Every structure is written in C-alpha cells, then in structure tokens.
Amino acid sequence: MSDAQTLIENRPPSVAGLFLERVAATPDGEAYRYPVPPASGQGPDDWKSLSWAQAAERVTAIAAGLIELGVEPEQRVALASATRIEWILADLGIMCAGAATTTVYPQTNAEESAYILADSESRVLIAENAEQLAKAEARREELPELTHVVVIDGEGVETGDRVLTLAELESRGAARLEKEPGLVEERVGAIARDQLATLIYTSGTTGRPKGVRLPHDSWSYMARAIAATGLVTADDVQYLWLPLAHVFGKVLTSGQIEVGHVTAVDGRVDKIIENLPVVQPTYMAAVPRIFEKVYNGVAARARAGGAAKYKIFQWAAEVAREYAKVTQDNFRRTGTASAPFGLSAKHKVADALVYAKIREAFGGNLRACVSGSAALAPDIGYFFSGAGIHILEGYGLTESSAASFVNPGEAYRTGTVGKPLPGTEVRIADDGEILLRGPGIMQGYHKLPEKTAEVLEPDGWFHTGDIGELSPDGYLRITDRKKDLIKTSGGKYVAPAEVEGRFKALCPYVSNILVHGADRNFCTALIALDEAALTEWARENGLEGRPYAEIVAAPATVQMVDGYVRQLNEGLQRWQTIKKFRLLPRDLDVEHGEITPSLKLKRPVVEREYKHLIDEMYEGTREG
Structure with missing residues (x-):
C-alpha cells in the first residue's frame, strides 16, 4: 500500500477529529491571520494571528454554546456570512458539536434565504450582521424550526432570549465547559463517518436550489487526499478570499487543517490587490x-x-x-x-x-x-x-466535495484539470459524460430522492453532467457541460465555453460573454464589457466622462469589439464563428441573478432577460 493510500484509509471519521488532532500536534503554531480595520477607518488594516490552541479555545466555546442552546447531532445550524475568520471558527464549532452546517451566501435574498432555512430545518442561524438578521426576521413565521439567531457583528442589533451575539454564545459555551470540560471531545468522539456535516444549496440556473448532503467523512477524506497530493506543505501561507458558502472555499479549510499551514482570511474582493503584498501568500485559489x-x-x-x-x-x-x-x-x-x-x-x-x-x-x-x-x-x-x-486547474462539483481532480505541481498541463485525487475513481461514459466515484461524493439531495436517483447510480457512480476526455496518462480535459452543448440547426455541435474562453483571451475589455446558437443556423453572442477597462479605453477614444451604457452604445465601441470578434473567428471552424453580437447595457451580476456567487454564468437567465437582443440578431434570417 502506498503512503497516500495509507494516509487516506487511516483517516478519522470527521474533520472535527482532524482539527483536535492538529491542535494537539501543533498548539502554538500559527493557524490563521485576519485583518482588523483601523478604529479611525483610515489607513491599512492591522493583521492579527490565531494559534491552533487559540482557535480551538474559540471553536470549543462555540460548540459548547450551541449544545447549550439545545442543538443535537446532525441538526442544522445555518451560517449566513461573508468569508471571515468567524466563518471558519463557527463552521468548526458546528461540526465539533456534531451538528451540520447549512451554508447561505450573504448575497442571497430574503425569499431564497427563508427557503434554505426552512428546507434544511435549521435550528440556529449564525448571521454576519443586522442585514442578515433582518432577512430571517422578515420571514420569521415561515421558520418554526429556527429557535435562535447568533449575530457575529452585533452593531445595531437588539439582543434577547432569541437573538444573541457570537461573543455571548462563546461566553455561554465557556461557562458550560467549566462544568463539563470533556463535553466537546465526547461529541466529536461520537461522530460517525456517514453523519451529515454540511448542507450546501446549489445555486440552480432554474427552479429552487437543491441541498447537497455531504457527510463528515467527505471532508476528512478531502483533507487527507489534498495532503497526499503533496501540493501544499506546512510551510505554506494560503490567502483565502473565496466565498466559504461555496464548496470550493470550504474544501480549502479542510486541507489546511490536515497540513497545518497558515491561512490568511479576508473575503473582501475589493481588498485582494491591497492584501496580496501584505499577506505574500505562497498559494491561493481563485x-x-x-x-x-x-x-x-x-x-x-x-x-x-x-x-x-x-x-x-x-x-x-x-x-x-x-x-x-x-x-x-x-x-x-x-x-x-x-x-x-x-x-x-x-x-x-x-x-x-x-x-x-x-x-x-x-x-x-x-x-x-x-x-x-x-x-x-x-x-x-x-x-x-x-x-x-503557475495556475493549477482543478475540477469538482458541490456534489463531489469540490476537489475531484487537480493538476500535479510541476507536471501541470494548461488546458486540463489534471489527475484524480488519490481515492477518487473516474470513467467516461459512451456519450462522453464524466462519471465519478469515491468518498467525496454526496449522499444525495436533501429530501429529493428522485433527483438523487437521476445522477447517482446504486453502485456509487455520480453523473457530473460534464463532457470530457482522459489522456492515456490520466489527465482530464473538460470539453463542456452536457446540457450546455449547442447543436445548430445544421446538426453541428458547438461548445460555447470553448469559444467564450478564446474570446476572453483575445479581448482585454470583455467581462462576460454568452454564445448562443442552439437550433439556429449560426452562432451569435451577448457581450458585457468590463467597466474599469472600458473607462480607460473611453478616455483615449473621445468618450471620457460618459456613463457606461452610453460608451457601450457608441459606434466606436461596437467597432472596437467587432475587431476582436473578427480576430476570434479567424481561429474557429465555420460553424463555430460568431456572425452577430450585441453589447449589453450593463455588466452581468449576482444581484440580478445572471451569475452565481461563484461567478458562473446562468445561461437560461441571461438568455431570457436579453431575448429581445437575441431575437433581433436572427430577424430576417431563415432558420432550419
């Protein structure tokens, strides 16, 4: 048996267990760094550190505090917050209480937040601030299971029996631990591999999001499998800004616990450029x-x-x-x-x-x-x-705990997503669909057995919905989403993501592009331009000071983009070429539901919203 197999097969049942092992092994080692804005609001942030022992003190207090609120094993505790140190501490506290985290993006509106809280039957909500609390309070009558709300940033929040701050929860937990010092260790020791750890709701392009059930063993496996790749070491410094409500961000916290390196945590995207020279990371995910x-x-x-x-x-x-x-x-x-x-x-x-x-x-x-x-x-x-x-592309889904493939260090190959993680099996179906099997695969969709049966075979093979091909030495290349492949009316298949990716590499002003052409006799594109880059271009081209929508509508802008589209078409097959395009009056965004919080394009939403522009491009053409 190889060292990697031994490491994975001898894993503990939960990341909660791995966390306690890590604290025991390196209590004084630096675990996390996080920014504290200056009191004046002016000047750079002051970065503070937590050792593993200091982190454990807060995590166990949160866990004991939740137990004090009556939270039982596998009951759900929702977490609605941006990426920050408290998100990680709360998530670990939930898992150490034997409970399960329901993740909620902070951008999620009140209606969808209420749906997630109700569908997951979450007993407690840990909310970032007054804004997140207000969403839950607005739908309170729809949430009979929700007994308490814990607020991380208590400014402007009225506390009481039902609403308390995170500091108050930790204080209650610390008092409980004084009476029962072994309480958290007992809860962690009782966690079974198949016990629910995380419920992540996928931001579906249509209909309600589905809750993906991931057991404790999935994260324990991921932690050990990431360590087994050798890609990260104990000397690394990770910069973590990704949304932790998303599976990609969440898996990075598991790998770090196993390896024991430092993670600098700050989810403010507008601070990335400022933070990088300060943090000086050795690796980051994006x-x-x-x-x-x-x-x-x-x-x-x-x-x-x-x-x-x-x-x-x-x-x-x-x-x-x-x-x-x-x-x-x-x-x-x-x-x-x-x-x-x-x-x-x-x-x-x-x-x-x-x-x-x-x-x-x-x-x-x-x-x-x-x-x-x-x-x-x-x-x-x-x-x-x-x-x-060096950008190491990886691949995975919420349903596979995020990391199923990753490029292997020096041997990485651009354009591929690398090789499967140790312990993950892959095969390509007859129609090109990628199938996965292994400990990272979900238990199923929460309360949706028929939807689970559509993608999960009885023998454990999961249908990803992605099309791909494996090289003879095991590197995977994703060619497209099965459902996103376009078949033109002439019977030709087009992979829109490939065409869109080529355009993004050519045109420095593009923000988002959607290629359309299913059942049409040629392909068209909807193009949104990057406001910052476009403003710079406008300054040089006599359009300075005009609003974005006006710059986009200017003939000079259309002509500029047309030049890049022509350049794109030179490298494409005839049936892939973009015959017509329209520039959108604004960029696509999360708020309008056009892209997911992890910045994936929601094609049906964009096509529905801009149907008039698509129809306009096909007016007067014979379809068939």
Missing part, C-alpha cells in the same frame, strides 16, 4: 474571472501607456504563451521544463520588462494558484504560466 480581470487590467494599463508600451506587452504575452507551451511539452516528454536558447533569451528580457511586475503584484512569493469552479481560457493559463504564475 476562480477564472479573477485571472481574466488581472490579465485585462495589465493589458489595459499597457495600452494606456502608449503604443510602444502596448506593443511590448503584446510581444511579452506571446513569448509567455510560447515559452509555457514549449516548457510544459518538454517536461511531459523529458521531465525537464527546458526551452531553446533563443526563446529563453527572449523570455528573460520579457521577464524583466513585464512578468516580474506581475509576480510582485501577487505578493512576490506565489508558488502556485489553484483555479476551479469554471474553465480557464487556455491562452490566459499559458500567459500566466509563462510569466511565472
């Missing part, structure tokens, strides 16, 4: 949209610097892509990431002019980034790879 924004920002700044500077950037970008492709190919064939002398010389010059500044912006110590949740355009992946920002 969704493709972040890398696209960084790429577009670098390109836009180069363009703003004048024609010569932009030409240098374009040259350096091409050198980066060529260098990445050659070195990755050589590593695959020989085990050495080498490049010919001429290319290496060009790369060295480009590094001094362009790449070094990009690495510095990421904090200077970044060993690797993990990208997941959606496909990263290969051209953007190759650019960062050549610039020394």
Whole structure:
C-alpha cells in the first residue's frame, strides 16, 4: 500500500477529529491571520494571528454554546456570512458539536434565504450582521424550526432570549465547559463517518436550489487526499478570499487543517490587490474571472501607456504563451521544463520588462494558484504560466466535495484539470459524460430522492453532467457541460465555453460573454464589457466622462469589439464563428441573478432577460 493510500484509509471519521488532532500536534503554531480595520477607518488594516490552541479555545466555546442552546447531532445550524475568520471558527464549532452546517451566501435574498432555512430545518442561524438578521426576521413565521439567531457583528442589533451575539454564545459555551470540560471531545468522539456535516444549496440556473448532503467523512477524506497530493506543505501561507458558502472555499479549510499551514482570511474582493503584498501568500485559489480581470487590467494599463508600451506587452504575452507551451511539452516528454536558447533569451528580457511586475503584484512569493469552479481560457493559463504564475486547474462539483481532480505541481498541463485525487475513481461514459466515484461524493439531495436517483447510480457512480476526455496518462480535459452543448440547426455541435474562453483571451475589455446558437443556423453572442477597462479605453477614444451604457452604445465601441470578434473567428471552424453580437447595457451580476456567487454564468437567465437582443440578431434570417 502506498503512503497516500495509507494516509487516506487511516483517516478519522470527521474533520472535527482532524482539527483536535492538529491542535494537539501543533498548539502554538500559527493557524490563521485576519485583518482588523483601523478604529479611525483610515489607513491599512492591522493583521492579527490565531494559534491552533487559540482557535480551538474559540471553536470549543462555540460548540459548547450551541449544545447549550439545545442543538443535537446532525441538526442544522445555518451560517449566513461573508468569508471571515468567524466563518471558519463557527463552521468548526458546528461540526465539533456534531451538528451540520447549512451554508447561505450573504448575497442571497430574503425569499431564497427563508427557503434554505426552512428546507434544511435549521435550528440556529449564525448571521454576519443586522442585514442578515433582518432577512430571517422578515420571514420569521415561515421558520418554526429556527429557535435562535447568533449575530457575529452585533452593531445595531437588539439582543434577547432569541437573538444573541457570537461573543455571548462563546461566553455561554465557556461557562458550560467549566462544568463539563470533556463535553466537546465526547461529541466529536461520537461522530460517525456517514453523519451529515454540511448542507450546501446549489445555486440552480432554474427552479429552487437543491441541498447537497455531504457527510463528515467527505471532508476528512478531502483533507487527507489534498495532503497526499503533496501540493501544499506546512510551510505554506494560503490567502483565502473565496466565498466559504461555496464548496470550493470550504474544501480549502479542510486541507489546511490536515497540513497545518497558515491561512490568511479576508473575503473582501475589493481588498485582494491591497492584501496580496501584505499577506505574500505562497498559494491561493481563485476562480477564472479573477485571472481574466488581472490579465485585462495589465493589458489595459499597457495600452494606456502608449503604443510602444502596448506593443511590448503584446510581444511579452506571446513569448509567455510560447515559452509555457514549449516548457510544459518538454517536461511531459523529458521531465525537464527546458526551452531553446533563443526563446529563453527572449523570455528573460520579457521577464524583466513585464512578468516580474506581475509576480510582485501577487505578493512576490506565489508558488502556485489553484483555479476551479469554471474553465480557464487556455491562452490566459499559458500567459500566466509563462510569466511565472503557475495556475493549477482543478475540477469538482458541490456534489463531489469540490476537489475531484487537480493538476500535479510541476507536471501541470494548461488546458486540463489534471489527475484524480488519490481515492477518487473516474470513467467516461459512451456519450462522453464524466462519471465519478469515491468518498467525496454526496449522499444525495436533501429530501429529493428522485433527483438523487437521476445522477447517482446504486453502485456509487455520480453523473457530473460534464463532457470530457482522459489522456492515456490520466489527465482530464473538460470539453463542456452536457446540457450546455449547442447543436445548430445544421446538426453541428458547438461548445460555447470553448469559444467564450478564446474570446476572453483575445479581448482585454470583455467581462462576460454568452454564445448562443442552439437550433439556429449560426452562432451569435451577448457581450458585457468590463467597466474599469472600458473607462480607460473611453478616455483615449473621445468618450471620457460618459456613463457606461452610453460608451457601450457608441459606434466606436461596437467597432472596437467587432475587431476582436473578427480576430476570434479567424481561429474557429465555420460553424463555430460568431456572425452577430450585441453589447449589453450593463455588466452581468449576482444581484440580478445572471451569475452565481461563484461567478458562473446562468445561461437560461441571461438568455431570457436579453431575448429581445437575441431575437433581433436572427430577424430576417431563415432558420432550419
């Protein structure tokens, strides 16, 4: 048996157990860093640290406090908060009480929040602030199971028997532990592998979200499997900003507990650029949209610097892509990431002019980034790879506890999602669908046995709904969502994500793009532009000071985007080409329900909302 197999097979039943093991092993080691804004509201944040022992003191107090409120094993405690240190401590406290966390995005509206709280039968809600509390209070009559609300930030909140602050909960827990010091250890010791740990509601593109039931064993397995890959070490510093209500963010907390490295936690997306030089992470996880924004920002700044500077950037970008492709190919064939002398010389010059500044912006110590949740355009992946920002794409779903595949360190291959985690099985069905089996797979959808049966075979194989292909040595390439594949009226299949990804790598002004063409005789696109990049362009093109919608409607803007669409079409098959496009009057966003909180496009929502623009593009054409 290999070391990886031994590590995984000898796992404890729960991450709660792993957490107590970690605290016992390295009590004084640094566990978490988190920002504390200055009292004046001006100036940089002050970053504080928690050791594993200090974290455990708060976690066990939260766990005991929940027990004091009457929470029983497997009962649900909902958590509605942005990513912050208290989210992690509360989640661990819930699990150490033997209960299960129901995750709720802070952006979720009152109606959907109430649905999730009611469907999960959550007994307690841990809410970030008065705003999150108000959502629950507005629907109080629909939530008979909800007995208490605990508020992390108690400013402006009236407390009482039913509503208390997190500090008050911890105080009650500490008092209970004085009387029963072994209470939490007893609860953790009684956790069974198949006991419910997490209920994550998938943000469905249609209808109500489904609650995905993930047992304690899924997270314990994920923690050990991540450690077994060797991708992270105890010396690493992780920067964690992803939404912890999403499975991708949540799995990172499990892996960290097993490995024991430091995690700096701050979910404020607008603080990422400011935080990176302060935190100086060695690794971080992100969704493709972040890398696209960084790429577009670098390109836009180069363009703003004048024609010569932009030409240098374009040259350096091409050198980066060529260098990445050659070195990755050589590593695959020989085990050495080498490049010919001429290319290496060009790369060295480009590094001094362009790449070094990009690495510095990421904090200077970044060993690797993990990208997941959606496909990263290969051209953007190759650019960062050549610039020394190594993006390891991974793949998984809420239903598979997030991490089913990840690229293996130095042997990573851009355009693939790597190899399966140790202990996860994969096979490709006859129609190309990816099937997964292993300890990370969900128990099923909460209270939806018929929906569970649609995707989960009796022998444990899970139907992902994604189409992919495996290389002879086990690397997986995702080609598209099974349900998102477009079949034109001419009978040709088009993978919209592939076309969209190529466009994002070409056009530095794009924010979102949706390719349409199912049952049509040609493909069209709806394109939303990035406001920050577009404002810079507008300044150079006589449109300065105008509102976004006006800039987008200007003939010069349409002409500029048309140039990039023509460039895109040159590299596509005839049936994939974009014959017409429309620019949207605003960017797509979470608030309008057009993208999920993890920044995935909700195609049916966007197509329904902008049906008039789609119809307009097909007016006067013969369909069939």
